[in-house]
Amino acid sequence: MNEKIIETFDLTKEYKLKNGEKILALNKINISINEGEIFGLLGPNGAGKTTLVSILSTLLQPTSGTAKVFGLDIQKNAKRIKRRLGLMLGDEMIYYRMTGLDNLKFFARLYRIKNPKQKIKDITTKLGIYNKLGDYVSNFSRGQKLRIALSRVLLIDADILFLDEPLLGLDPKTTRELIKILLDLNKTILLTSHQMHVVQQLCERIAFLNKGNVIKVDTHDNYIKLLSEFIKIRFNIFDRAKKFELENELKSLNYIKNISKVKNGFLVSISDNKYYPNFLTCLGKYPVQKVQEIEPTLDDVFVELS
Amino acid sequence: MFKRENLKINLIQIYSLAVKDIKLHTRYKLEFFVEFVAPLLTIFFPYIIFSTLFSINENIFNNYYSTKNYILFLLLGYCISCLVFLLWTYKDLFYDEKSWKTLNAVFVAPVPKFNILVGYLLSGLISKSFPLVFIVILCFILYPIPLINLILVLLVLFCISLTFASMGFILGLFEIVNEDISASLAVGISFISLVSCVFYPIEIFPKEIHFIIRINPLYYYFDLLRLSWWAGVNYEEAMSYITIYHILIVIVFTIIAPIIASFLFYRIYSKYGSSGY
Numbered sequence: 001m002n003e004k005i006i007e008t009f010d011l012t013k014e015y016k017l018k019n020g021e022k023i024l025a026l027n028k029i030n031i032s033i034n035e036g037e038i039f040g041l042l043g044p045n046g047a048g049k050t051t052l053v054s055i056l057s058t059l060l061q062p063t064s065g066t067a068k069v070f071g072l073d074i075q076k077n078a079k080r081i082k083r084r085l086g087l088m089l090g091d092e093m094i095y096y097r098m099t100g101l102d103n104l105k106f107f108a109r110l111y112r113i114k115n116p117k118q119k120i121k122d123i124t125t126k127l128g129i130y131n132k133l134g135d136y137v138s139n140f141s142r143g144q145k146l147r148i149a150l151s152r153v154l155l156i157d158a159d160i161l162f163l164d165e166p167l168l169g170l171d172p173k174t175t176r177e178l179i180k181i182l183l184d185l186n187k188t189i190l191l192t193s194h195q196m197h198v199v200q201q202l203c204e205r206i207a208f209l210n211k212g213n214v215i216k217v218d219t220h221d222n223y224i225k226l227l228s229e230f231i232k233i234r235f236n237i238f239d240r241a242k243k244f245e246l247e248n249e250l251k252s253l254n255y256i257k258n259i260s261k262v263k264n265g266f267l268v269s270i271s272d273n274k275y276y277p278n279f280l281t282c283l284g285k286y287p288v289q290k291v292q293e294i295e296p297t298l299d300d301v302f303v304e305l306s
Numbered sequence: 307m308f309k310r311e312n313l314k315i316n317l318i319q320i321y322s323l324a325v326k327d328i329k330l331h332t333r334y335k336l337e338f339f340v341e342f343v344a345p346l347l348t349i350f351f352p353y354i355i356f357s358t359l360f361s362i363n364e365n366i367f368n369n370y371y372s373t374k375n376y377i378l379f380l381l382l383g384y385c386i387s388c389l390v391f392l393l394w395t396y397k398d399l400f401y402d403e404k405s406w407k408t409l410n411a412v413f414v415a416p417v418p419k420f421n422i423l424v425g426y427l428l429s430g431l432i433s434k435s436f437p438l439v440f441i442v443i444l445c446f447i448l449y450p451i452p453l454i455n456l457i458l459v460l461l462v463l464f465c466i467s468l469t470f471a472s473m474g475f476i477l478g479l480f481e482i483v484n485e486d487i488s489a490s491l492a493v494g495i496s497f498i499s500l501v502s503c504v505f506y507p508i509e510i511f512p513k514e515i516h517f518i519i520r521i522n523p524l525y526y527y528f529d530l531l532r533l534s535w536w537a538g539v540n541y542e543e544a545m546s547y548i549t550i551y552h553i554l555i556v557i558v559f560t561i562i563a564p565i566i567a568s569f570l571f572y573r574i575y576s577k578y579g580s581s582g583y
Contacts, residue, residue: 054410057414058414059410059413059414061576079416082414082415082416083416085414087410087411087414089407089410092406092407092408092410093406093407093408093410093411094406094408094411095326095330095406095408096406097329097330097333097402098326098329098330098333102326102329106322106325106326107411107415109318109319109321109322110319110322110323110412110415110416110417111415111416112315112318112416136333152411
């Protein structure tokens with residue numbers, strides 16, 4: 001169960017821009033993913049998530065370093081790796097000018113799927129898209145497009161799935177349904193997402209990438225522990241003049257990490273809980289109400305590490 | 307590759323890729339129909355002009371292009387105009403596939419590069435073959451020729467199709483990697499098409515630009531197509547206009563164009579990848 005199914009060794013990717021400038025998209029990345037694990041890749045835009053997924057799925061060549069998928073070198077054994085992996089890039093990689101059924105039939109032929117009709121029926125019924133298969137994908141809603149894109153990946157019956165933003169833009173009910181489906185798959189999944197709650201519910205371990213570097217690889221709980229000293233407080237203040245005055249005072253305090261305006265008040269992050277009494281003393285000078293301490297989430301970790 | 311089972315798999319993959327492109331191409335039926343009708347309009351005006359010119363002087367061009375065969379040549383020009391769409395087919399297709407990221411889906415699938423290449427080329431050739439068949443039958447009814455000449459004409463048409471498909475493929479590939487180069491090439495190809503004498507004989511152009519026409523390989527393709535058919539009707543006259551350059555240029559460019567297209571495709575296939583979005 002704990003066999004390493006993906007390993008990267010100093011994986012580096014450099015892009016050359018038209019003006020001759022070089023951009024380091026990945027800088028000596030070393031990560032490993034175990035068989036059956038759902039592994040999350042987090043990071044701001046441009047962190048290198050898509051580049052990493054593209055290299056691991058053999059679409060892109062690294063500049064230096066290497067990676068092994070199923071114990072096979074990605075550069076030397078691309079053909080063998082391709083047979084066993086499924087790649088999903090959001091609601092893309094689907095022909096919008098074809099019907100859902102034609103799309104799935106086409107990919108079934110490319111991947112030499114046996115008994116494709118039955119398989120397409122089973123998967124699309126499970127994903128609740130079977131009745132829409134005869135329609136052109138361009139007429140689908142975003143949720144339906146994501147379901148058909150996911151059907152394509154599941155149809156392949158790959159051993160490992162690379163899912164890039166698989167649930168972006170879905171309503172909470174559909175998100176919940178698809179999370180359940182993904183959890184029930186019992187497959188190795190490498191998932192990139194900006195939706196912290198999705199990563200939180202799905203992933204056992206999470207790698208945080210920023211500017212091409214792996215900042216940290218850890219479990220969700222350990223990430224939260226990182227913020228044990230971190231305090232987030234929300235409070236209301238209705239007096240406009242005082243509100244402005246308080247905002248200026250908070251901005252001048254160096255232990256305040258972040259101040260954001262919320263309805264009728266502020267949401268404030270304090271870097272270390274030892275400053276909490278000082279902060280409360282400061283608030284005491286103003287007519288504040290409903291002071292609430294809020295538990296840190298993966299979103300806060302994201303902001304902290306970015 | 308050459309085992310029977312592998313051959314079957316390869317053929318299925320090539321067929322799937324070709325059928326997929328044809329389905330994409332025929333998604334909007336009117337657009338597909340326009341591709342048949344538009345070339346008809348392009349031969350309508352030359353027909354009026356030539357009718358007038360030949361009513362004034364039957365030997366106005368002083369070559370094989372005469373009142374006896376200009377309708378045949380205009381119909382063959384229609385065939386070429388249909389094939390000209392091949393130049394733009396892949397540009398549009400690859401642009402769509404790039405934005406839908408379906409190229410990633412095809413490239414990441416366990417499909418040999420060769421199958422992808424042949425599948426794409428085949429789809430273009432098949433989708434353009436319907437009007438060609440119709441016009442060739444019409445020409446045959448109006449200007450019947452022996453079977454050997456018909457085979458020769460079909461061979462030249464195949465050479466034109468393959469060359470256009472390859473040129474279109476090259477344009478399409480640049481659409482993937484660099485749209486600026488693709489746009490510049492498209493302008494160049496449009497210019498070459500204009501000075502290829504698709505409907506008109508070379509004599510209709512000013513002598514000063516004959517040089518440009520004579521260094522344009524497409525001119526020899528179209529001239530050879532006309533002369534191949536005319537050889538079935540008036541062998542001696544047609545043969546007096548066919549030169550060794552016609553044969554050599556058509557053979558060389560029919561070989562070179564697909565080789566360049568394949569080379570570029572293989573290069574792009576190995577370097578292609580998404581660079582963040």
